[in-house]
Amino acid sequence: MAQRGDTLRRIALQYGVAHAALVAVNPQRGESEPLVQGELVHIPVRLPRRYVVQQGDTTESLAAKLGCGEARLRELNACLTEGQPEAGQVLEVPGPHADRIVQVEAEYGPAQTAADLQRLKRAFPFITVTTIGRSVMGKPIYAARIGEGAFRWQVNAACHANEWITSALLMRFLEDYGRACRRRGAIGGKDAAALFRKCTLWAVPMLNPDGVELVQEGAPPSHPFYRELNAWNRGSASYRRWKANVRGVDLNDQFPAHWEEERQRRRIHEPGPRDYGGSAPLTEPEARAIADFTEMMDFHAVLALHTQGEEIYWNYRGCEPPEARHWADRLGHASGYRPVELTGSDAGFKDWFIERYRRPGFTVEAGFGHNPLAPESFDDVYDEWLRLMTEALDLPS
Template sequence: MQETLFLNEDVAASCSQLSYQYPFVTAHVIGHSVMGKPLLALRCGEGEQKIHINAAFHGNEWITSALLMRFMNELSATYGGIDVWGLEDHQVAYLREEVTVWAVPMVNPDGAELVQCGIHESHPMYHQLVHNNGGSADFSNWKSNIRGVDLNDQFPAYWDEECARRGVFEPAASDYPGPYPLSEPEAAAMAQFTETLRFKQVAALHTQGEEIYWNYRNYEPPEAQHIAARLKRVSGYKAIKLTGSDAGYKDWFIKQYRKPGFTIEAGYGRTPLPFEHFEQIYAKIQPLLLEYILL
C-alpha cells in the first residue's frame, strides 16, 4: 500500500473546495466508473477558447492526478488575482478573458484505487481480478480499469490494428483494448465529453519518460509540431514523433477533429513513480502546462 494516497475522494474534495472558493470554477460529473465512482471535470475560466487536460487513464499512473490538481489549484488562484506564477499582466488578462480550461483529473478512479489500496477478499470482483492479474494479489502495476481493459486503447482510431499489435485478447492488468471501442463507461464518458465541448486542443498526462507525443498518422494539423517544440523548450521534455501506436485518446481526438492533441509522459523512472518525486516532477510539468494553455 502506498504511504501517500491520492484517490477520487481527494479529487472530489479539491474540486468542491475550488468551486466554493472561486465563482469562475465549477465541478461537473461527466459519467461514472464501472464501480460507480463519479468522473469529475473541473472548469476554470469563462473564455471562448476551451482547452482540455486529463490525467490517470492508467491506474498505476495515479500521480498524474495529483500533478493536475496542483496545477488547477494554482491556475484558479491566478484567475482569482493571486500571483502564483509571476506572469505578465497581459498573460493573466489573456487567460481570464479568452481561455477556459477543462480538466478531468482522474479518468480511471477504480484502477487508481486498486493500485494504491489493493483489494480485500470480500470485494465482489476479487477472484476475477486476481485471475486477470496473472494470479497475483499485488496490483501495484495495474494499468487497466477494474474490468481489465486498458482505457487508452479504447478509442475508435484504428482500434483493430491496436488489438492486433497488442496481442492481448482477454482482460488483463494492461494492454487489453476491450471487446469493442468505447465498451467501458470511462472511455465512453470521455468521448462524449469531448464531442460535446469540441476543445481547441487536448493533452493527456501519463507517466513516464519526460516525452511529448504530438502526432498521429499525419492527421495532426501543421501547428502541432511547433506547439510541441514550445512545450519542449520550457520543460526540457523530448518532443517525439510517435509511430506504431493507435486507439489512444489523443489519437482519436487528432483523427476526429484535426486539431492539436498531446500525450505528455511526466516524470522519469519506473511506473508507478514514487510520490516523494512529486515536487521535482511538478517543477517541469507546471511550465509545460502553463505554456500549453497560453498558446
C-alpha cells in the same frame, strides 16, 4: 488499526510522521503490500519541528522561509497572534504544504480528488465542477472548468491506474491557477488573468477511479471483482503494475482510431493489467464518458497526461494540423520534455481526437522512473508540469 482505504503513506500523513519512520517501526510488512482492514500499525512518536526566531524575522518572512502559511504559523504559536515574533522565541513549525488544498504526501485517490474538488470550488468560486460519467463501479468522473476564453482546452489525467500521480499534478495546477487568478498575479511567469481570458480549461483529473483505487488499496475478498482480478493478476495481492480499469481493459487502447490494428499488434485478447483494448472500441464507461464529453464540448485542443518518460507525443498518421509540431516544440522548450513524432501506436485518446477533428492533440509523459512514481518525486515533476501547462494556455493566438 487500519481502516478501509488506509495505506502506510496515508496513515503517516494523518499522524504527521515521516513515511520512512512509519515503515521502520513496522518491519513485519512489505511497503508495497496493501493494508488489510483491521491490521495493527505501529505509529512512531512525532517530534515537532521547531525554530528559534532570529533577529529581523517577521511573521511574513518566517512563513516564506519555512514554507508555510502565515495563518497556520499563528494558529500553532499563540505568541504570534498579538504581534511580530521576538528574537529567541521558539516556534513550532507547520508541516510542509500545510496551507495547501491538494496534499501529495500520500497516495492520491478518488476520495482525495472528490474532496479537493469541493475545496477548490469553495476557495475559488470561478471554478465549476460537473460529473461527465461514472466508472464501472459507479464512481463519478469529474470535470472542472476554469477560464472564460473562446479557446477550449481539455486536459485529462489518470487514464492509466498506476499513473495516479497525474491526478495530483492536474489538481495542484488548478489550485495554483486559482490562487494566481484570485490575487491577479502570475503563474509560470505568465499573467494569470490574461490566460483566464484567453482559454477555457476543462480538467478531468481522474478518468480511471476504480483502477486507481485498485492500485493503491488492492482487492480484498469483499471487492465485487475479487475473483476475476485475482485471476487476471495471477494471484498477486499487489496491483502496483496495473494500468487498466477494474474490468481489465486498458482505457488508452479503447478509442476508434485503427483499433483493430492496435489489437493485432498487441496480441492480447483477454483482460489483464495492461494493453487489452476490450472486445470493441468504447465498451468501457470511462472511455465512453471522455469521448462523449469531448464530442459535446467540441474542444479546440486536448492533452492526455501520463507518466513517465519526459516526452511529448503530438502527431497521428499525418492527421495533425500544421501548427501541432510548433506547439509541441513550445511545450518542450517550456518543460524540458522531448517532442517525439510517434509511429506504430493506435487506439489512444489523443489518436482518436486528432484523426476525428484534425486539431492539436498531445500525450505528455511526465516525470521519469518506474510507475507508480512515488509522492517524493512530485515537487520536481510538478515544476515541469506547471511550466508546460501555462505554456499550453498561452499557445492559442
